[in-house]
Amino acid sequence: MTKRISALIGQEAYIMQKKAEAAGFCYVNDIVLSILELLKYNDRVLYVDIDVHHGDGVEEAFYCTDRVMTVSFHKFGDFFPGTGDITAIGSKGGKFYSLNVPLRSGIDDQCYVNLFKTIMGELVPKYRPSKIVMQCGADSLAWDRLGPLNLTLKGHGECVKFMKSFGIPMLVLGGGGYTIKNVSRCWTYETGLLLGKELDNAIPANDYYEYYSPHYQLHITPKNEPNMNTPEYLEILKVRCLEHIKQMDQAPSVPYN
Numbered sequence: 001m002t003k004r005i006s007a008l009i010g011q012e013a014y015i016m017q018k019k020a021e022a023a024g025f026c027y028v029n030d031i032v033l034s035i036l037e038l039l040k041y042n043d044r045v046l047y048v049d050i051d052v053h054h055g056d057g058v059e060e061a062f063y064c065t066d067r068v069m070t071v072s073f074h075k076f077g078d079f080f081p082g083t084g085d086i087t088a089i090g091s092k093g094g095k096f097y098s099l100n101v102p103l104r105s106g107i108d109d110q111c112y113v114n115l116f117k118t119i120m121g122e123l124v125p126k127y128r129p130s131k132i133v134m135q136c137g138a139d140s141l142a143w144d145r146l147g148p149l150n151l152t153l154k155g156h157g158e159c160v161k162f163m164k165s166f167g168i169p170m171l172v173l174g175g176g177g178y179t180i181k182n183v184s185r186c187w188t189y190e191t192g193l194l195l196g197k198e199l200d201n202a203i204p205a206n207d208y209y210e211y212y213s214p215h216y217q218l219h220i221t222p223k224n225e226p227n228m229n230t231p232e233y234l235e236i237l238k239v240r241c242l243e244h245i246k247q248m249d250q251a252p253s254v255p256y257n
Contacts, residue, residue, distance in 0.1 A: 029057045029058065029061070031047070031055075031057075031058050031133065031135060031173065032057065032058055032061045032062075034133060034171060034173075035047060035058070035061075035062070035068055035133055038130075038131050038133070038171075039067060039068070042130035042131050043067065043130050043253075043254045044066075044067055044068070044069070044127060044128065044129045044130050044251070044252065044254075045067065045068050045069075045129055045130065045131050045132070045133060046068075046069045046071070046123075046124065046127060046129035046131070046132045046133070046168075047062075047068060047069065047070045047071065047132075047133045047134075047135070048071050048120070048132065048133070048134045048135070048163060049070070049071065049072040049073065049074070049134075049135045049137070049175070050073050050116075050134075050135065050136055050137060050140055050156065050159055050175075051072075051074065051135055051136075051137025051139060051140060051175040051176045052074060052075050052137060052139040052140040052144065052146070052147035052148075052149055052176065053074055053075070053079075053080060053081060053137070053139070053176060054072050054074040054076070054081055054083050054084030054100070055070065055072040055074070055084075055135065056081050056083045056084065058070055058135075059072065059084075059088070059098050059100075062094065062097075062098075063090055063091055063094050063098060064090070064091050064092040064093055064094040065093055065094045065097070066090075066093055066094055066097045066249070066252040067252070067254065068094075068097070069097045069098075069099070069123070069127050069129065069248075070097070070098050070099070071099045071100075071101070071119075071120070071123065072084055072099070072100050072101065073101040073103060073112070073115075073116065073140075074100070074101070074102065074103060075102075075103055075104070075105065075147065075148055075149060076100075076102030076103060076104075077102075077104065079148070084100045084102055085100060085102060086100050086101070086102055086237070086240055086241075088100050089244060096244060096247045096248045097248065097252075099119075099123070099241060099244055099245070101115065101119065101237060101241060102237075103149065103229060103237075104228035104229045104233065105148040105149070105228045106148065106149070106150050106223075106225050106226050106227040106228045106229070107149050107150060107151070107227055107228075107229045108150050108151070108155070108222060108227050109151055109152055109154060109155025109158070109222070110155075111227060111229055111234055112149075112151055112155055112159075113155050113158045113159065113162075114234075115234055115237065115238060116158075116159050116162065117162055118238055118242075119238070119241045119242070119245070120162065120163065121162075122242055122245050123245050124163075124166050124168075126245055126248055126250060126251075127248065127251065127252075128250075128251035129168060130168070130169075131168065131169050131170070131171065132163055132166070132168050132169070132170045132171070133170070133171045133173065134160065134163055134170060134171070134172050134173065135173045135174075135175045136156070136160060136172060136173065136174060136175055136186070136187070136190055137174070137175025137176040137177060138156070138174070138175065138176065138177030138179075138182060138183040138186040138187065139175070139176035139177045139178055140156060141153070141156060141177075141179070141182050141186060141220065142220060142221075142222045142223045143179050143182060143220060143223065144177065144178055144179050144182065145178040145179050146176075146178045147176075147178070150222045150223050150225060150227065151222070152219065152220055152221065152222055153185060153186055153189045153190075153218070153219050153220060154219065156186060156190070157186075157189055157190050157193050160172065160190050160193055160194065161193050164193070164194060170194075172190070172194060174187055180211075181211045181212055182220060184208075185212075185218055185219075185220065188218070189218060189219075199218060200218070201217050201218045201219055202216065202217060202218075203216045203217060203218055
């Protein structure tokens with residue numbers, strides 16, 4: 001029996017750098033390099049991205065192979081990098097092995113987590129990855145300086161917890177995040193989830209204690225703003241993503257020379 005290992009790297013992971021150019025604050029795409037290393041020893045790798053931006057660099061790197069399945073939940077529309085439409089599904093040998101979930105502004109914990117669990121709950125047993133790489137960008141949280149989504153740590157962390165529940169070895173990475181005090185909150189909380197440790201909501205005294213004023217608490221509250229993801233839109237997303245998953249082969253095999 002293989003022991004499940006979860007590893008969290010508490011720094012920004014670079015998802016947008018391309019083969020021939022830098023992009024989106026990213027110069028070296030360390031996620032692509034990590035996945036390439038994993039492919040030396042594993043048949044299939046699942047990449048899951050909950051950063052507010054589309055994970056275009058990782059998707060592009062593996063767009064034509066079924067050995068890596070890329071899944072990105074992101075803000076779509078008039079928003080950087082402008083890619084990640086639901087119609088981008090992969091090409092050639094990788095057709096149906098890129099899945100994009102384009103979201104509108106203001107999505108809350110309940111809508112996001114329900115959509116995430118529905119989609120990933122179907123995808124993981126179908127694809128049967130040997131390893132999971134998860135990018136946990138904190139710019140999908142409420143109050144981020146660049147991101148227009150409305151998640152709390154509990155909603156964001158519930159996605160991490162759900163992926164951990166499959167018992168598949170994981171590499172868990174940081175990502176974007178532009179309200180720094182909430183980035184540290186997020187990755188501290190999710191490190192606790194991965195280690196099975198429940199953290200107290202009261203932040204202990206430390207050298208940066210005043211950054212967390214006035215409440216000095218781990219958890220954040222959502223913004224009071226409208227959720228532009230209507231029930232009708234979310235239902236369309238869900239149905240199209242599930243139809244996409246049905247088109248995939250069951251656990252695609254790896255050719256051996």
